[in-house]
Amino acid sequence: MTAPFSVVSAKDLCLTFQTGDGPVHALSNVDLEVKKGDFVSFIGPSGCGKTTFLRVIADLEKHTSGTITVNGMTPENARKDRSYGYVFQAAALYPWRTIEKNIALPLEIMGFSKEEQKKRVEQTLELVNLTGFGKKFPWQLSGGMQQRASIARALAFDADLLLMDEPFGALDEIVRDHLNSELLKLWDRTDKTICFVTHSIPEAVYLSTKIVVMSPRPGRVTDIIESTLPRERPLEIRETPEFLAIAHRVREGLKAGHSYEE
């Protein structure tokens, strides 16, 4: 592969929601460049527009002005190309399907063979540590288990771009660490591009090659931090001064953007 090619490229992106009591400026003048193989974390206060931005990339929301390309195309074409896998902030599992069947859903739609489906479902169930729960229905699972099922569903079809909206929010530290390193391994192995929303500063720093700090209303990008950490990241890296320096910068960025002072 030659010079890393731009997967997401937003310029001057704005999005305003028209609501009953006036417009809400969810994104304003967002400029961002995500290169192939990047692991980009989005961090910012609640309601600052992280989800909205991911939804614009995914062609689930139309921007009001500015330009954005995904894989060099319009978001719509990228979507039609099945360029990405999306993990929603809420699990969004279909209640009439078992967990297994929920994970198989994208595979069915994209026309994978029956055996392939079975294989991948098993693999991803294993990956998110839900083996044995495949035959259960969503309402029979705990919140965290549902979230893991929805991660499995997005991973199953192996898209090159992953859009993950707080995928590990409802998980305990141990599972979270485990999934973090699994995700890193996956990313490293397959050269995926990942856009990752999180509220955990350590998580963002640990995972990312680039951290986007956003501030709220109107959602702006206040800082973009290129990580200087190596690609290979053992868990212990979290104690290094380099790591802590980046974390500090992120925290400062976050605080600056916050509307109320402590």
Added chain:
Amino acid sequence: MTAPFSVVSAKDLCLTFQTGDGPVHALSNVDLEVKKGDFVSFIGPSGCGKTTFLRVIADLEKHTSGTITVNGMTPENARKDRSYGYVFQAAALYPWRTIEKNIALPLEIMGFSKEEQKKRVEQTLELVNLTGFGKKFPWQLSGGMQQRASIARALAFDADLLLMDEPFGALDEIVRDHLNSELLKLWDRTDKTICFVTHSIPEAVYLSTKIVVMSPRPGRVTDIIESTLPRERPLEIRETPEFLAIAHRVREGLKAGHSYEE
């Protein structure tokens, strides 16, 4: 007030779900004593039965064996007494009500006067930093904002016992810190009893007088840690060796309970 009186007292509590493919043992032989004024955190891997335990306290689930009393009564009578406020893991806002109206819902039901409702709605909106969003409908809010609205709803009617299931899961660190200290202040001021599910070890240690560590399938209590931290807790307490020691013990407890080794 005399000797702290027992708010939640579970003895040998078991709960088994009957599902299509066999029984799921969600809780087994849980013994726990929560005293008036306690701040109890529940921590444990995803799917270990934390939500289930809270639901049993709240009389939303019937235990299969063992005994449990809430405020000295059966959970049912305690519920009928409106003894607790419950924050669900998912926001569970009513989609046809504005945020304001959602927060006013318990107040309407409990027969608060119109002015009192208005006052409390405003107060709690302010508390969770959602002032100005009262007139919006839930789908017009971000995930974290919805979660805060649901916290506001549970706080609005000022119950003596709060059952909170990962209330701050979808919030960024800054907001989380803010709400943590607000919650502590509230707890300190009003002598409430709080049962709090969280995945964050620092949060658990920072907030609690007692930390319950659970292990999964069947959900058991593996460790109960009485906090030695003072009641007055500035944010800086999180750097003290005492704090770190407790956190370490929690982490060890968690790891022990975990099914897979890293």
Added chain:
Amino acid sequence: AEKVTLQLKWVTQAQFAGYYVAKDKGFYEEEGLDVEIKPGGPDIAPPQVLAGGGADVIVDWMPSALATREKGVPLVNIAQPFKASGMMLTCLKETGITKPEDFKGKTLGVWFFGNEYPFLSWMAHLGIKTDGGADGVTVLKQGFNVDPLLQKQAACISTMTYNEYWQVIDAGIKAEDLVTFKYEDEGVATLEDGLYVLEDSLKDAAFKDKMVKFVRASMKGWKWAEENPDDAAEIVLENDASGAQTEVHQKRMMGEVAKLTAGSNGALDMADYERTVKTLLGGGSDPVITKEPVGAYTLDITNEALK
């Protein structure tokens, strides 16, 4: 004024002109009666209305009245304004039917709802089965109109001389393209529109008196209608709330109905009664009535009324 409720057998049309005339011309009022005329319809069974107390007196055909009487609702004929039967089978000539024997193997349209008795009796007399076999006839429950004949879904259909027959003609089929079999001509005529009340109510002298007045005024209406058919038809039209009746049709109907009422002064003709009963009893394996009816008529009312 004394109230009387009359339940008709069918919708408002010249078939019931006498009653409308009597009401319109004030003949009932003269007798001190306040008469309410209730139109019937496709699923109104006048005996049921009578039994339910919805009417004091009803218009019904004798076969149905006698059959109902056997079922335990004691209907009594108190007057018989219609002397002759207007029912017939109308066939398309092109079917090749020229005599009743030709019916075999054909499809015939018949009215049910208690109106099938004359037909069934006739077929029994002819020895023709009605169960659809090759040597019998296939019977259709005919709807309200003459479409089955026009659409050639049936070889013959039931018609009344005063109504459906003319609809066939109006539809553009010429009389010479049709063959008709009048029940009257076939010797199986049964009595049609008569006035019936419940036996029990006749025990009450006041009621009897009321009926005397009612029959007297009604017959006056009928005679007026016979003499002034066009005016009578106009009166019927005025009373038709559906606004669907046409003047041409009602005037023609009145003309034909007048022919059927002409021979009657209201009193039941015993010969006609005997013939009707005989026809109905002779219904082969499944006769309409199984035994000679007793007390199914009274002449008291008409005797009194026509004094």
Added chain:
Amino acid sequence: MTSPSLLRDRILPILTVVFAILIVWHVFVVYLNAPFVRDQAARAGEEITFSQVVERTFAQERPVLPAPHQIFAELWDTTVNKAVTSKRSLVYHAWITLSTTLLGFVIGTVLGILLAVGIVHNRAMDRSLMPWVIASQTIPILAIAPMVIVVLNSVGISGILPKALISTYLSFFPIVVGMVKGLRSPDTILLDLMHTYHASPSQTFWKLRWPASMPYLFTSLKVAIAISLLGAIVAELPTGAVAGLGARLLSGSYYGQTIQIWAALFMAAGLAAVLVTLVGIAHSRVLARMGVKP
């Protein structure tokens, strides 16, 4: 995105569909009416060409299927050319049917909702009533309607009410079925929330079950109002078919006036379309007030 336009978004599609229907209709006019035309010609011993056949099929007095223009001429004649108070005016008859329909619909809706509420809240009612509500619907109403009318008459109820009650009898059922489902549709977690407040059944009903059932209610209302109209028309038969669209249909049918039948049918259909549309508008109003995401 282009701005919405009444012509393009509303009128044009309807016109297209209507146009397509008209074409098919005309074809069928010829197809269905031709046999009779041919027979007539044969009876008259006349040779006729196809174009003559076509011409005559469009001008038959008693067509199997009237041509649209015949129906519209009749409609025009009986609506515009007659005073609305005249019994020859279709507007007059439509009004009679409409008033029955609306009364029956209102009673049916109230009854249906009450039954659904009972069934959802009371286990005994759920277990024992529902099967009999269902059985009641399998009784062919036209068969017992005359008895009902007689009985009601004998207890002094007459006029519009008996007819409306028959209409009610048919229309309450879709409401019951829809509302039982609708009132039970709220998610477990939303019910749990009410449970934690120890809300009374009536609070749970008004604050949760009722709003949650709105999509079901309005769908049922659409079906129910259509069935109310059907019931009102059917109910006109056992009440003597004196007036109303049912009476028009019946007498049209009895006197073989196919065109009159079709005119009345069109009137009934038009009425139904208007009523259903009105319910639809009410639905979207309510949805908007409930802040549903567009």
Added chain:
Amino acid sequence: MNGYLVFALVFWLSAWGLNEWLVRRTFKDRTVRRVVNTAVPLIFGITLLVIWECLVHGFDIPSILLPAPSMIWARLTSSVPTLWADFQQTFLKSVLTGYALGCGLGFAVAILVDRSPFLQKGLLPIGNFVSALPMVGVAPIMVMWFGFDWQSKVAVVVIMTFFPMLVNTVQGLSAASHMERDLMRTYAASWWQTLVKLRLPAAWPFIFNALKINSTLALIGAIVAEFFGTPIVGMGFRISTEVGRSNVDMVWAEIAVAALAGSIFYGLVALAERWVTFWHPSVRGGQA
């Protein structure tokens, strides 16, 4: 005569009490629970019949108006062949065929309308137009077009069942939540895939409502259609004929058959509903 009425009252009150007691108790044993669950409506029904019987005798209601259940039962058992023939004609031929076609058509049009916004704007108003084509007017026309036999009844049933299905399917197809749809969008799922895998499953609760409503509507339609022309067999034919003949017991025997058949039909639909929409809160909550 008042003995009857007193008995009716006493019977009613005690049966009611019994039922309340039965539904309030929870039975551990599964079979006992099942027995109780069927006993409750049965007791209710028997109560109705007993009250009916007593009222008829108590008030001396003429049988031509309302026959007593015992009389209907006698007629029912003595006319099995006729009833069976009528049942075949009306239920097995007209109702089932018409139901399948009508529901199928309503469903198909709803799908079509959903597929094309143009058709949605054009066809839906027309769909409203045919929502209440009165059987009184339609039945004679159908007899004219499709003949006297069951085919014309099928046509009437199709017309009656079409609209409830159309409305419910259209509404049901919009029942899937926004997020569920967004998920399908992210897969760039085709319209068909979205339909089959998301929108239909989400629509089933509504579709089943239509199927339930139609199960009884079809029966009414077929029976009433037979009032307007039919060969001399069929439940509607029998009912209209026997009313005219004052054989009201036979009328009620047919009605009883209709009620039984209709209830079983409905019951089967409801059973299928539980099976298909097991995930819906209304079913998961334990009762459908």
